[in-house]
Amino acid sequence: MYFYSAPENFNEEMLRGKRVIVTGASSGIGEQMAYHLARMGAHVLLTARTEAKLQKVVERCLELGAASARFVSGSMEDTAFAEEVVKEAENTWGGLDMLILNHIGNSYFNYFDGDVDHIRKLLETNFLSYVAMTVTALPMLKESEGNIVVVSSVAGKAGGPFVAPYSATKFALDGFFSSLRHEFIIDNVNVSITLCILGYIDTDSAMRAVSHAIKVAPSPKEECALEIIRSGALRQRELHYPPGIVSGMLLLRGLAPGFLDTLIRSNVVVENVQRAPPPHGTRVPLAGSPGSGR
Numbered sequence: 001m002y003f004y005s006a007p008e009n010f011n012e013e014m015l016r017g018k019r020v021i022v023t024g025a026s027s028g029i030g031e032q033m034a035y036h037l038a039r040m041g042a043h044v045l046l047t048a049r050t051e052a053k054l055q056k057v058v059e060r061c062l063e064l065g066a067a068s069a070r071f072v073s074g075s076m077e078d079t080a081f082a083e084e085v086v087k088e089a090e091n092t093w094g095g096l097d098m099l100i101l102n103h104i105g106n107s108y109f110n111y112f113d114g115d116v117d118h119i120r121k122l123l124e125t126n127f128l129s130y131v132a133m134t135v136t137a138l139p140m141l142k143e144s145e146g147n148i149v150v151v152s153s154v155a156g157k158a159g160g161p162f163v164a165p166y167s168a169t170k171f172a173l174d175g176f177f178s179s180l181r182h183e184f185i186i187d188n189v190n191v192s193i194t195l196c197i198l199g200y201i202d203t204d205s206a207m208r209a210v211s212h213a214i215k216v217a218p219s220p221k222e223e224c225a226l227e228i229i230r231s232g233a234l235r236q237r238e239l240h241y242p243p244g245i246v247s248g249m250l251l252l253r254g255l256a257p258g259f260l261d262t263l264i265r266s267n268v269v270v271e272n273v274q275r276a277p278p279p280h281g282t283r284v285p286l287a288g289s290p291g292s293g294r
């Protein structure tokens with residue numbers, strides 16, 4: 001059941017002339033979203049840390065037909081930068097239609113190493129900056145009756161091995177934005193919130209991080225990017241992509257959580273995940289030895 005006044009069918013014309021911020025747009029899924037939006041004739045404001053990459057993505061967006069394309073570079077580790085990006089949209093466009101929150105900070109695919117400070121920093125980048133951008137953008141999004149799109153992961157709905165810090169930040173997004181959605185509905189705030197639950201996608205960084213240790217085939221980033229934009233424009237509550245696999249996993253989570261855990265572990269080649277030796281005389285191992293099934 002939809003609580004927002006939501007359109008039923010997607011048409012790429014829906015994005016023509018819309019003012020859209022895409023974070024994490026210098027590579028991967030964010031870069032592909034920028035290209036789709038450009039092709040659809042949207043105004044795009046792109047952000048990430050690497051200026052040289054963003055410059056190239058902006059040039060390609062203009063070739064593809066973007067109504068306008070610009071970038072702001074900086075790190076989302078600093079919530080002041082997150083707010084600055086939204087202010088840039090306000091100063092340039094005087095409003096905003098869609099906020100796509102997609103960036104993630106560097107983490108690792110390995111045993112949790114006990115580094116609490118890494119989790120704190122990752123929460124700043126992957127979670128608090130999303131909150132800060134939402135707070136700053138909300139007056140403009142209320143005005144346009146726009147969309148907030150939050151890119152998350154199956155690791156933000158069901159725990160899996162070797163992604164403890166990352167998974168924590170994605171669960172935080174679900175808690176915060178699912179609660180906020182309730183408040184919008186209670187107060188008749190017509191701003192949609194779409195939480196995107198993604199499985200394994202073939203971006204360079206994900207392939208580099210896990211292709212040696214994951215048995216499942218990755219899904220294409222171009223299609224994934226289009227599905228994210230589509231679900232945001234249709235004001236859907238959640239996107240599950242790839243649909244069969246992710247919806248199946250979430251169904252199992254409710255019906256047979258222990259079985260889902262076994263299935264998730266069976267997709268990981270534990271032998272190919274290197275356990276780093278702890279720094280001399282410091283950390284105590286936090287998980288069972290490889291292959292112990294814990």
Ligand SMILES: NC(=O)C1=CN([C@@H]2O[C@H](COP(=O)(O)OP(=O)(O)OC[C@H]3O[C@@H](n4cnc5c(N)ncnc54)[C@H](OP(=O)(O)O)[C@@H]3O)[C@@H](O)[C@H]2O)C=CC1
Pocket residue numbers: 023024025026027028029030047048049050051053074075076077101102103104105106125151152153154198199200201202203204205206
């Ligand atoms: N690929 C996958 O298998 C999956 C991905 N997802 C989600 O999809 C989204 C995109 O992932 P994907 O495309 O693979 O990731 P990429 O690593 O390709 O892209 C990450 C983007 O974030 C930017 N970024 C990194 N650190 C920072 C920082 N400190 N401040 C600001 N920007 C930063 C990067 O640019 P730069 O380095 O220039 O700053 C880059 O543009 C993420 O939310 C991820 O959790 C979810 C499930 C699976």
Ligand SMILES: C[C@H](CCC(=O)NCC(=O)O)[C@H]1CC[C@H]2[C@@H]3C(=O)C[C@@H]4C[C@H](O)CC[C@]4(C)[C@H]3CC[C@]12C
Pocket residue numbers: 108109152153154155160163166198199200205206209210214216217245263264267
């Ligand atoms: C392997 C995980 C999911 C388990 C599974 O069997 N899935 C089937 C399917 O998805 O088709 C992967 C699901 C989410 C992945 C992670 C992710 O969310 C992005 C990360 C970001 C970073 O670029 C490195 C890779 C990721 C940690 C990635 C690793 C694999 C998943 C945990």
